[in-house]
Amino acid sequence: xxxxxxxxxxxxxxxxxxxxxxxxxxxxxxxxxxxxxxxxxxxxxxxxxxxxxxxxxxxxxxxxxxxxxxxxxxxxxxxxxxxxxxxxxxxxxxxxxxxxxxxxxxxxxxxxxxxxxxxxxxxxxxxxxxxxxxxxxxxxxxxxxxxxxxxxxxxxxxxxxxxxxxxxxxxxxxxxxxxxxxxxxxxxxxxxxxxxxxxxxxxxxxxxxxxxxxxxxxxxxxxxxxxxxxxxxxxxxxxxxxxxxxxxxxxxxxxxxxxxxxxxxxxxxxxxxxxxxxxxxxxxxxxxxxxxxxxxxxxxxxxx
Amino acid sequence: xxxxxxxxxxxxxxxxxxxxxxxxxxxxxxxxxxxxxxxxxxxxxxxxxxxxxxxxxxxxxxxxxxxxxxxxxxxxxxxxxxxxxxxxxxxxxxxxxxxxxxxxxxxxxxxxxxxxxxxxxxxxxxxxxxxxxxxxxxxxxxxxxxxxxxxxxxxxxxxxxxxxxxxxxxxxxxxxxxxxxxxxxxxxxxxxxxxxxxxxxxxxxxxxxxxxxxxxxxxxxxxxxxxxxxxxxxxxxxxxxxxxxxxxxxxxxxxxxxxxxxxxxxxxxxxxxxxxxxxxxxxxxxxxxxxxxxxxxxxxxxxxxxxxxxxxxx
Numbered sequence: 001x002x003x004x005x006x007x008x009x010x011x012x013x014x015x016x017x018x019x020x021x022x023x024x025x026x027x028x029x030x031x032x033x034x035x036x037x038x039x040x041x042x043x044x045x046x047x048x049x050x051x052x053x054x055x056x057x058x059x060x061x062x063x064x065x066x067x068x069x070x071x072x073x074x075x076x077x078x079x080x081x082x083x084x085x086x087x088x089x090x091x092x093x094x095x096x097x098x099x100x101x102x103x104x105x106x107x108x109x110x111x112x113x114x115x116x117x118x119x120x121x122x123x124x125x126x127x128x129x130x131x132x133x134x135x136x137x138x139x140x141x142x143x144x145x146x147x148x149x150x151x152x153x154x155x156x157x158x159x160x161x162x163x164x165x166x167x168x169x170x171x172x173x174x175x176x177x178x179x180x181x182x183x184x185x186x187x188x189x190x191x192x193x194x195x196x197x198x199x200x201x202x203x204x205x206x207x208x209x210x211x212x213x214x215x216x217x218x219x220x221x222x223x224x225x226x227x228x229x230x231x232x233x234x235x236x237x238x239x240x241x242x243x244x245x246x247x248x249x250x251x252x253x254x255x256x257x258x259x260x261x262x263x264x265x266x267x268x269x270x271x272x273x274x275x276x277x278x279x280x281x282x283x284x285x286x287x288x289x290x291x292x293x294x295x296x297x298x299x300x301x302x303x304x
Numbered sequence: 305x306x307x308x309x310x311x312x313x314x315x316x317x318x319x320x321x322x323x324x325x326x327x328x329x330x331x332x333x334x335x336x337x338x339x340x341x342x343x344x345x346x347x348x349x350x351x352x353x354x355x356x357x358x359x360x361x362x363x364x365x366x367x368x369x370x371x372x373x374x375x376x377x378x379x380x381x382x383x384x385x386x387x388x389x390x391x392x393x394x395x396x397x398x399x400x401x402x403x404x405x406x407x408x409x410x411x412x413x414x415x416x417x418x419x420x421x422x423x424x425x426x427x428x429x430x431x432x433x434x435x436x437x438x439x440x441x442x443x444x445x446x447x448x449x450x451x452x453x454x455x456x457x458x459x460x461x462x463x464x465x466x467x468x469x470x471x472x473x474x475x476x477x478x479x480x481x482x483x484x485x486x487x488x489x490x491x492x493x494x495x496x497x498x499x500x501x502x503x504x505x506x507x508x509x510x511x512x513x514x515x516x517x518x519x520x521x522x523x524x525x526x527x528x529x530x531x532x533x534x535x536x537x538x539x540x541x542x543x544x545x546x547x548x549x550x551x552x553x554x555x556x557x558x559x560x561x562x563x564x565x566x567x568x569x570x571x572x573x574x575x576x577x578x579x580x581x582x583x584x585x586x587x588x589x590x591x592x593x594x595x596x597x598x599x600x601x602x603x604x605x606x607x608x609x610x611x612x613x614x615x616x617x618x
Contacts (some may be wrong), residue, residue, distance in 0.1 A: 022424060023459050023491070023492075024413070024417065024421060024458065024459035026413070026414070026417045027414060027417075028383065028411075028412045028413065028458075029412045029413070029414055030383060030412040031379060031412065033409065033412050033413075033414070034409065034410045034411070034412055037406075037409040037410065037415075038410065041406060050402070051397075117395065117397075118395070121393065121394065121395035121396065122391065122392065122393040123393055123394065123395050123403075125359075125387075125389050125391075125393045126387075126389070126393055126407055126410075126454060127407075127410060128359055129357050129359060129382055129385075129387040129389075130382055130383070130407065130410045130411045130412075130458075131379060131382060131383045131410065131411050131412045132410050133379060304359070
């Protein structure tokens with residue numbers, strides 16, 4: 001015999017609630033786990049993983065564009081053989097300076113995603129009422145963007161190195177020519193990723209609205225590099241004003257690469273100012289650390 | 305050891321003219337259970353919660369939660385406390401499942417446990433198929449449930465709820481209050497629930513802490529609150545004075561309150577039978593008999609209320 005309908009309904013809701021709550025006696029991994037989870041989550045977020053298809057367009061298109069010069073350079077090497085040295089201007093020593101605009105666009109697109117979104121939705125309150133500390137949040141976000149950008153930049157340089165090895169007549173000689181480049185490539189890429197990410201995140205941390213912060217970031221890179229270069233090239237600046245060149249983020253990148261690889265710089269702000277490229281390299285490191293401190297300070301005080 | 309204790313807790317927000325004094329030397333001890341924190345808007349409720357979580361540093365004074373000092377052990381407190389903020393704090397582009405599981409990991413739960421707890425807790429708060437849809441499309445009631453779920457997901461020992469019924473319709477309000485009561489009674493989680501509606505606090509709490517202007521007004525069990533202010537409102541269409549006289553004659557503290565209302569104290573015994581008999585014998589039409597509603601205003605103007613009933617009893 002069927003039960004009266006109200007009894008069935010009653011027991012149904014009852015059973016849902018009875019299943020509803022259990023305590024948790026399992027491990028609590030605490031703050032470290034929270035930091036590493038937020039880092040991985042943000043790293044994936046940068047590439048649009050776990051988000052909709054549209055979120056993947058910007059990072060992957062920019063990663064593809066960053067790869068393009070490497071593919072072209074390898075192609076030229078394959079076709080031209082040993083003569084490529086003279087034909088192709090793109091080398092592992094100056095690769096980053098060829099893709100500097102894509103680097104700027106990558107951090108412009110992703111820094112507001114990483115920081116502004118949480119500020120706009122006020123979800124920071126939920127983060128900061130947990131095991132995670134405010135400083136941890138800032139470090140995880142910074143680490144995630146630096147790591148994402150470093151991955152985007154290391155891929156084409158790996159292609160370039162492998163291309164050089166396989167295009168060389170003698171495999172041993174190819175390895176001998178490329179292996180010494182590995183450490184400078186890693187160093188320059190990590191420092192470049194850190195100071196580009198740092199500048200973008202430091203701006204994004206203060207401007208929650210995505211459109212405004214993206215505008216401010218891209219303007220900082222393009223206007224600073226453009227104006228400073230004009231000042232340095234046309235201004236015939238003397239001491240101490242020629243150090244204005246250090247404000248050009250692309251000059252910092254060029255100085256960093258030329259210092260680490262021991263090759264002459266390409267960037268006009270570096271060559272025309274006459275400032276030692278090593279000072280630009282130091283400047284890049286200072287910017288990377290200073291912007292991290294700015295972001296941490298901002299998140300220690302931010303309303304949440 | 306009390307669950308929460310504060311000593312001379314003071315918080316002054318900087319600003320022009322000396323700033324705003326949100327908490328003024330508040331000293332209170334709160335034992336486990338379901339505790340209501342009542343006060344008008346701006347009384348300092350949210351400020352107190354944020355200090356208890358270690359999110360905000362007090363200007364002076366001390367506070368401890370679960371036996372831990374908020375200034376020194378904020379992190380350890382936050383690991384074992386769930387917090388449901390008052391305002392909208394949910395990102396619209398994530399699903400409830402993704403958000404709550406992510407926040408569970410932020411509380412230190414391993415990934416698999418976080419997923420399992422999320423499914424349990426979302427079902428517990430009454431979110432079923434919706435939990436796989438982005439939060440942007442949720443109603444206010446569903447958002448409040450997600451906020452409660454994220455506060456519960458790491459199985460806290462203490463829940464801090466800031467205006468959990470904010471923006472809910474009467475049905476949603478009932479369901480939320482029911483959830484809060486179940487959480488406190490059946491799952492053994494201590495709850496501190498903030499509200500400016502004493503009616504809500506009455507329904508779920510067994511202890512009430514009332515604050516006003518950042519100062520402690522009273523901290524007492526709910527029973528003692530209702531015991532002291534227990535008053536019946538009797539409304540008749542005429543003859544209120546006669547009814548009051550009959551009730552006083554029958555030994556009940558009663559007083560005329562306007563031409564059609566009589567207030568009857570319920571200290572000694574329940575006056576329902578006497579009211580019925582008096583109305584019947586006088587041939588009065590009883591319109592309604594109901595307990596006087598307790599509101600924050602009553603609590604804060606308690607002297608008026610008490611004086612009224614005591615006056616008639618004298």
